[in-house]
Amino acid sequence: MRLEHLGERKAIKIISKITKTDVSDDCAVLPFGKKYFLFTTDMINEETHIPKNSKPHQIGWHVVAINLSDIAAKGGKPLGVSVALGLPENYDAKFLKELSKGMSDCAKKYSTKIVGGDTKENNILTLCGSAVGVVNKKNIMLRKGAKPGDVVCVTGTLGASSAGLHSSNPKKVLMINPRVKEGIALGETNTVTSCMDISDGLASSIYQLSSLNKVGFEIDYEILPVDRSAKNVSRKLRMPLEELCLYSGGDYELLLTVKRLKLKNAINTLEDVGTKLTPVGVVTKNQDNILIKENKKTVLENRGWEHFRVRV
C-alpha cells in the first residue's frame, strides 16, 4: 500500500512496531538519574509546511520553535537545538544568513541556543530540527494520565495559525510561540495529568489523548479561546470558525488535563507567567468525544492535519 493511502499515523505505527519505539509521546523520554532527558525531532519542507511568501527569518524561527514546543509539552527546560538544513544549491548566502538569524533569535528568546547542525544539498528546502531538554522526573507531563473528571484546558488562543494561512500572513503561521515557560511552570505544580502540544488541530489532539488514555472528552465550543484573527478571517472569508479553531493545525498551544481540585492552582500559575489558561471541557469515562454547541451535544469530528493523506 502506498503511503498516500496509508496516512501518516499508520505509517508511524508500522515504523514504531518494527523499531519497538514508544510513540505515545512526541518526544523521547530517557531516564537519567533523578531526571529525564528529552529528545525530539521535527522535519519541515517548503512544499508542505512553508507558505509561498515566507521570509527566511520566519522559516528559521519556525523550525526551532516547533521542536521547543515538544520539549515544552513535557514540562522540560531546553538544553539546545540543532538544525540540519537541506538546501537547493541555487540559494544564496543572504537567505542562509536570515534563516540562521531566525533560528538564533527563536532559540535565544526561549533561553536556549543553537548547538549544532548539518548542511546538505536538497532539491527542495528541507529543514530538520532536533531539540534536547531536561526535566525532573517528578515534574514531567506525559500524554498518558488523563482521568475521568479532570478538567480540559488550553493555553493562549486557537486558530491564529490557520487564520494566518488563509489571510496570506506567513508570520502568523511560522513565528509561533512555543509554551516553554508555561510548560515548566505547569510541570512544577503537579496538577497536570496529561499534556500535549496542539500541532495538528485541537480535534486531532483530543482524539490522540482520548485513544491513548481510553477516556472521552466533552468540549464546550462556546468557551474556546478563539483568536481574534480567526474570527476576522471567518467573517471576511465566510469560513466556518470551527474549521479554523478545531480542525486546523499550527497553533502549538498546550492542551492539558488538570485535576479538578487543582484547577485554580494551574490557572494562577500560568497567570503568574503572563499566559491565560482556559478550561474548555471535561474528561469522561465514556470514550466518545463530544462537542457541546448551542446547548446541543454533537460528535467532535476526528480530523485535522495529517501527512501523506490524499486531501479531498
Next chain:
Amino acid sequence: MRLEHLGERKAIKIISKITKTDVSDDCAVLPFGKKYFLFTTDMINEETHIPKNSKPHQIGWHVVAINLSDIAAKGGKPLGVSVALGLPENYDAKFLKELSKGMSDCAKKYSTKIVGGDTKENNILTLCGSAVGVVNKKNIMLRKGAKPGDVVCVTGTLGASSAGLHSSNPKKVLMINPRVKEGIALGETNTVTSCMDISDGLASSIYQLSSLNKVGFEIDYEILPVDRSAKNVSRKLRMPLEELCLYSGGDYELLLTVKRLKLKNAINTLEDVGTKLTPVGVVTKNQDNILIKENKKTVLENRGWEHFRVRV
C-alpha cells in the same frame, strides 16, 4: 553568492557565526554535572548520499550509523537515536518496513535504540537522524588537542566505502560500522589528544584537525591500512589508490592523535575490543600537511567530499 559557489564549509561558517554555535566539533557537547551530554544530527537524501540500487534496509542502517559515528568519535555511549523521514507519497509500506528494520538493526547492534522520529512527505527521500549520548567529562575526546609529537592513528581500514561506490556495491557504502565500542574504550584510556570520524576522506579530515589545532601532519602513505576491496577496485578500474583511500569519504573510521608515550596502550586497548589501530604518521609544529610516499615528501592535497561545491 550562491551556495554552489560558496561550498559547504563556508556555508557552515556563515551559520555558526550568526547562531554563535561552536562548530569545532561535529557533535554538540553539553555540560551536565560530571558528564557531557552529546547531541548530533546528520541528514542524507537519495540524490546525494544514496547509491541508485540501494536497499531500504541498507539506507535505514546508514542514517543511524552515521549519527552513532559522531557519538563514537567523542568517546560517548549512545542513549538513543531518532530519525525524521521525508518520504515521497508514492513509496509503499514494504519500503517503510525494511527501512525501519535497517534503522532498528543498526541501533540494536550498537546497544542503543530508536527512541523517536517524525514522518513527513518530501519530493525526494530525505532522512535526518539525530543521536544523543553521554560521556564522563574526563573521558571525552575532542577535535581540539593535538600537539606536535603526537602519533596519528586510524582505526580499521580505509577506502572500502569508496571502493563500494565505484564497484556498484551499495552495501559497502551504506552499511558502515560506527566505531562505538572503540570510541568508548579509547576515551577511557586518556591517551587520545584529538579525534574525529573520517566522513569526508582522510585528507579532508587531516586538514580540518590541522586548521583547528594549528599543527601539521606527516602521513606515511605506505603504511596506511588500505582496505583490500580498495586495492582490487584500483587495479580493476585503473584508479589511483590514493583517490580511494585519501580523497574519498564514507569510511567513518576514527582518525586520532595519541600521546607518543601511550601509543602501545591505545593499540592494546583496541586489540582487546577486536579492532586494529594503525599508526600512520606524526603531528608536527610546522603547519604543512605532508604525504610521505616512496621516500619523498609531497603536499597532501586539501580535497575530499564537500557539499554544494560544483564538482569538476
